[in-house]
Amino acid sequence: MMSGNSKKGSYSAADIEVLEGLEPVRKRPGMYIGGTDEAAMHHLVSEILDNAMDEAVAGYATCIEIDLGVGNRVTIKDNGRGIPIDNHPKFPGKSALEVIFTTLHSGGKFSGKVYNTSGGLHGVGSSVVNALSSELTVQVARDKGLYEQKYSRGKAGGDSMARRY
DSSP states (O other), X not given: OOOTTTTTOOOOGGGOOOOOTTHHHHHOTHHHXXXXXXXXXXXXXXXXXXXXHHHHHTTSOSOEXXXXXXXXXXXXXXXXXXXXXXXXXXXXXXXXXXXXXXXXXOSSSSSSSSOSSOOSSSSSHHHHHHHTOSXXXXXXXXXXXXXXXXEETTEEOSSSOEEOO
16 A cells, blocks of 8 residues: 655655653643643543542542632632642652552542542642643642642643642
């Protein structure tokens, strides 16, 4: 079979791109959230809201707050267990929090051990939101401390995670 590219040159393994990390999300957001319009932003918000709702449905949260701010800023808070902040065993030196927000297909929804039922994109949602956000701040209240991690366009900013108090 003849390739349609015969006039432009050969087609070889060197022409095959391999996207890594969150790069595929940034190059083709529609594959993950259905588009790049206003409805897509709603999808991003619903992904984080789904995580808060999972905590509530599992019986760990009793309150979820959503604040819609100026300039497409959205704040979602819940009083659930908080995302784990200890180092992830597969990624030494990275907290589970950072892994969840910077790595596709990471999260507590796969095995059924953490959540019996769950919504969202199952291990993709938080990292997709991060990849497509110009800035994202995650605060986690856990182990009698408040921890914060800032991100921009899929990358963790500065220190891995700062303890606020």
